[in-house]
Amino acid sequence: MKAGAYMPLILLAIIVALFAVPLVQGRDPAIIPSAMIGKPLPDFVLPPALPGGAPLESAKLRQADRPYLVNFFASWCLTCRAEQAVLAAYARESGVLVYGIDYKDTRKDVSRWLDAYGNPFAAVGFDDTGRVAIDWGVYGVPETFVVDSRGIIRYKHVGPLREEDITRLVRPVLEKLK
Amino acid sequence: MIVELAHFALALALVLSLMLATVPMAGAAKGRVAWMALARPMAISLCGLVTIALLGLVHAYALSDFSVLNVQQNSHTLKPWIYKITGVWGNHEGSILLWAWMLTSWMFFLAARDLALPAGLRARVLSLMGLVVAGFLSYILVASNPFLRLSPAPREGLDLNPVLQDPLLAIHPPVLYAGYVGFSVAFCFALAALIEKKVDPEWAEQLRPWVMAAWVFMTLGIMLGATWAYYELGWGGFWFWDPVENASLMPWLAGTALLHSVAALQKRGALKIWTVLLCILTFTLSLLGTFLVRSGILTSVHSFASDPTRGIFILVLLGLTAGGAFLMYGLRAPQIRIGASFRPVSREGAILLNNVFLFTFCATVFMGTLYPIFLSALELGSISVGAPYFTATLTPLLIPFAILMGLGPMLAWRETLPGTLSRRVLVPGALTALLALAVALMPLPGRPFTVVMFLAAGWILFATLADFYRKTHRLTALRSLPPAYYGMVVAHAGFAVLLIGVTAATSWNAEKISWMTVGERLSFTGREVSFLGVRPDIGRNYTLERAIFRVTEGADDPGYYLQPEKRWYPTQERELSETALHLDGFDITYAVLGDQDKENPQRRVVRLYHHPLIALVLAGALMIAAGGLMSLAKPRREKSA
Numbered sequence: 001m002k003a004g005a006y007m008p009l010i011l012l013a014i015i016v017a018l019f020a021v022p023l024v025q026g027r028d029p030a031i032i033p034s035a036m037i038g039k040p041l042p043d044f045v046l047p048p049a050l051p052g053g054a055p056l057e058s059a060k061l062r063q064a065d066r067p068y069l070v071n072f073f074a075s076w077c078l079t080c081r082a083e084q085a086v087l088a089a090y091a092r093e094s095g096v097l098v099y100g101i102d103y104k105d106t107r108k109d110v111s112r113w114l115d116a117y118g119n120p121f122a123a124v125g126f127d128d129t130g131r132v133a134i135d136w137g138v139y140g141v142p143e144t145f146v147v148d149s150r151g152i153i154r155y156k157h158v159g160p161l162r163e164e165d166i167t168r169l170v171r172p173v174l175e176k177l178k
Numbered sequence: 179m180i181v182e183l184a185h186f187a188l189a190l191a192l193v194l195s196l197m198l199a200t201v202p203m204a205g206a207a208k209g210r211v212a213w214m215a216l217a218r219p220m221a222i223s224l225c226g227l228v229t230i231a232l233l234g235l236v237h238a239y240a241l242s243d244f245s246v247l248n249v250q251q252n253s254h255t256l257k258p259w260i261y262k263i264t265g266v267w268g269n270h271e272g273s274i275l276l277w278a279w280m281l282t283s284w285m286f287f288l289a290a291r292d293l294a295l296p297a298g299l300r301a302r303v304l305s306l307m308g309l310v311v312a313g314f315l316s317y318i319l320v321a322s323n324p325f326l327r328l329s330p331a332p333r334e335g336l337d338l339n340p341v342l343q344d345p346l347l348a349i350h351p352p353v354l355y356a357g358y359v360g361f362s363v364a365f366c367f368a369l370a371a372l373i374e375k376k377v378d379p380e381w382a383e384q385l386r387p388w389v390m391a392a393w394v395f396m397t398l399g400i401m402l403g404a405t406w407a408y409y410e411l412g413w414g415g416f417w418f419w420d421p422v423e424n425a426s427l428m429p430w431l432a433g434t435a436l437l438h439s440v441a442a443l444q445k446r447g448a449l450k451i452w453t454v455l456l457c458i459l460t461f462t463l464s465l466l467g468t469f470l471v472r473s474g475i476l477t478s479v480h481s482f483a484s485d486p487t488r489g490i491f492i493l494v495l496l497g498l499t500a501g502g503a504f505l506m507y508g509l510r511a512p513q514i515r516i517g518a519s520f521r522p523v524s525r526e527g528a529i530l531l532n533n534v535f536l537f538t539f540c541a542t543v544f545m546g547t548l549y550p551i552f553l554s555a556l557e558l559g560s561i562s563v564g565a566p567y568f569t570a571t572l573t574p575l576l577i578p579f580a581i582l583m584g585l586g587p588m589l590a591w592r593e594t595l596p597g598t599l600s601r602r603v604l605v606p607g608a609l610t611a612l613l614a615l616a617v618a619l620m621p622l623p624g625r626p627f628t629v630v631m632f633l634a635a636g637w638i639l640f641a642t643l644a645d646f647y648r649k650t651h652r653l654t655a656l657r658s659l660p661p662a663y664y665g666m667v668v669a670h671a672g673f674a675v676l677l678i679g680v681t682a683a684t685s686w687n688a689e690k691i692s693w694m695t696v697g698e699r700l701s702f703t704g705r706e707v708s709f710l711g712v713r714p715d716i717g718r719n720y721t722l723e724r725a726i727f728r729v730t731e732g733a734d735d736p737g738y739y740l741q742p743e744k745r746w747y748p749t750q751e752r753e754l755s756e757t758a759l760h761l762d763g764f765d766i767t768y769a770v771l772g773d774q775d776k777e778n779p780q781r782r783v784v785r786l787y788h789h790p791l792i793a794l795v796l797a798g799a800l801m802i803a804a805g806g807l808m809s810l811a812k813p814r815r816e817k818s819a
Binding site: 012015079140 | 497564755773
């Protein structure tokens, strides 16, 4: 009984410590090295996620004449919701094309979702099985890749892109490619 | 000037709260009546000072004083005045100030009301609440000050997110906060009881109305939030298991458990230590909810990196408040005498089991909400936990929980003989069996799950009403029953109604998303929907397009119109869909206007939803809150019952 009475305190200490880890270390967990950087984008062909859209395929992406972003997202992903506004604003301002790959989703949900949160994408591929995501080395959504005009992956961002991530991380990569 | 005055009042309030936290507490320890007597005037003055601070900020918002940074960042001159005021709590700094003000308001009622509260207990409770206030006031003054000036003052503000410019969302935060913060009374009662090593039925009787009042606010606050999400987000749902929603559900579940255990303690002196622990736990979860929502840790673990001081400050505050309380619990709980014993088949037994269920619900929600955060904090990858997890883990538990909910009120305190119980179960049990038979003969559409949920709701209703009839069919009994009993009947029936609404709306909902051109008709759930046109208009601080749909059922039906809007808020460069809904009995049909076809402006994405019986969710939640309110009536008379 005596020792048991301290159980709530011990549990609380563990929980507070878990919250404190990212706080105190101050490191940015968004920076995760990817094996895909410096490699050409994998081959894939994806049907369009939205009715009337164009399919998304690697062959077409390789013909691009300037760098672009590929964003993996899903309508069931909460952080993607927050990211959507940032992506839309960035795409509008910079004119950089953003291609979306909808990960393990249903067509009904994604069209509703894009409708509600805005559609910043030049085209949206529908990866309901998640096979293409595996080829890209994606293990969760959202993840964003910067691909250059030769079809080489230059940068990978794990987690939602915030405005400061774009300024601090994505924009310098794109500047260098110019 | 008024802003500086408000700022100064807040600084004074911090000093006063520190005095309140020490002097009466020391007085209670040394038995000095004069020191203890200071608690009440100090608490009342503290509330006055924080009120001045809050009004100062409200004033700055009302006049759009953009020399105040907080106002400039969250307001705009063109905003309707009501949203100027509510913009006070539409941001981090202001909402924490509102939080602190709510806390001092609860203290005000505790201090000002003429209660039969022992002087020592009241002094200690107010003193402890003063300590909690001191923590929050120092956070406001150090890391989250809403009174900072901006020079030179810009001519215009940045405006409030249009999603938040909504009448329901204007009152949702204050009501929810009143609930969150109200549990601090129970928290401080528990700590005072641990200090005095005295947990008895009188203590529980004093505590019970405070728990009930906080719980009613919490229930209403969650209900307002869910209603807002339903019509404003236009997603066709009222609960998304979003972490922000879960953050309010956890203290509500713990508070519901507390509500029941405190009754067992009051009536029978049972579940003493558990009730004390629940008091601490409920407020800890309230703090955790505030931390989760207000720290930004939910949208992204990384947002701490941008402003780590705030995150650390709130976390330290949470750790100290809850940690101090749990330490006190660890030190003192073993010295408190175990509560009265009881047989398993008794009201106490049912309440204990009820607590086990509610605690399990709470722990399940806790795991689902925090697991992804912790995983990501430890760099073990990122996952999303959504509705499937919660549905799969919580719904199976709902069935035994519903059975128990029907049985509980039939049981007498201490012990009920199996024979008596089976006699009481007979009628509602037979009625439920009849309902099952009726459903078997006339199958309802939907999965077996739907049927089971309806039977569970039916059982709760039958059992509650049978018990009500048994206790009130002699008219003399009507008067002698305590108000808490009537409150319980209404709240339990409300839960059954809510269950029916949730089940019907999620099992039989229909939705259709399609392109529609002006003039086009389509059929939807046996209704004909015609798209009559889109007309531009100008709103208060936005421009809009209003679509008009006519919905008819059959040739002679005059039908009704649905007018969903698409609004554009130029100051924030944000587009917002305003849904249109039509209530028909308890069914809701609603429409959302989507994007335009780039080639043909007459062509639109239109989303239509039909949710049968969904208004019962709202009705049920209102009944639950009303039940809580009823049992607050004249609690003194309960003693004679």
